Amino acid sequence: MPELPEVELTRRRLERELIGKRIRRVIVRTPRLRLPVPPELAASLEWRRVRSVGRRGKFLLFDCEAGWLIMHLGMTGFLRLLPGPALPGKHDHLDFVFADGSVLRFHDPRKFGSVIWSDEPAERHPRLAGIGPEPLSAAFDGAYLFRVSRTRRVAVKLLIMNMTIVAGVGNIYANEALFRAGIRPDRPASSLTDADCERLAAAIREVLRESIDQGSTYRVEESAVAYHPLNFAVYGRENGACTRCGGALESTRLGNRSTVYCPRCQS
DNA sequence: AGAATTACCTGAGCGC
């Protein structure tokens, strides 16, 4: 699924391609995604220009003069840029048709994605207002993580996947960051030491940053802004060997999410 | 307030 690095790479590509373009019309083929597509969306966007493309966690934020278009790609969603009109296929839910004839098409088999229209700056929209700091911003560091974990006994993996704690850390990168920091995913958050929090915050920043940098060296294909070729250390390797000690990785479930870790390297 | 649970959705992979 598109994780934060893929969303950031998508954002960069869209920023290059869309800024200044004028939206001619919006075609809504599937009015019910994860959230209902706002009925006023099409009319609100008509003849508006894209002023900027931002990101908050995994949400893409399009400043469209009259308001803000907020999109989440969910688990299986991706955006495709087409040079001109093309017949829609299965799961092509939305088209943004620009004045120059090009089309931004939203495709999402599982419909976990969402499209939101906001009259006020996207960051102030209720759906985004309550989410935590950006993991790649200065506001997210070990001291912050230490502070917010004091009163919580929830497993640390669930803590860092909690959007109100930190924005956009999904299952893949939560697994990877905990491995890198040497912390067991099921540790109660309140058991983390100062040093643990420093290592964990640094690890989260590193895995995301490296993934963005690695992915950006590849051409982002029009049709497949999705996975990029990072070799994960633990995620998806539940039957494999630890890259650090060679021992067998173990898997479990936390919050109904697959969790992989090395019982020797992580404590 | 914090924690736990469930719903949403469909393609892929599996056993039989």
Next chain:
DNA sequence: TGCGCTCAGGTAATTC
């Protein structure tokens, strides 16, 4: 071949 089952998981909503 095809059926039925399980799994994948970000976010929102609900409940305790």
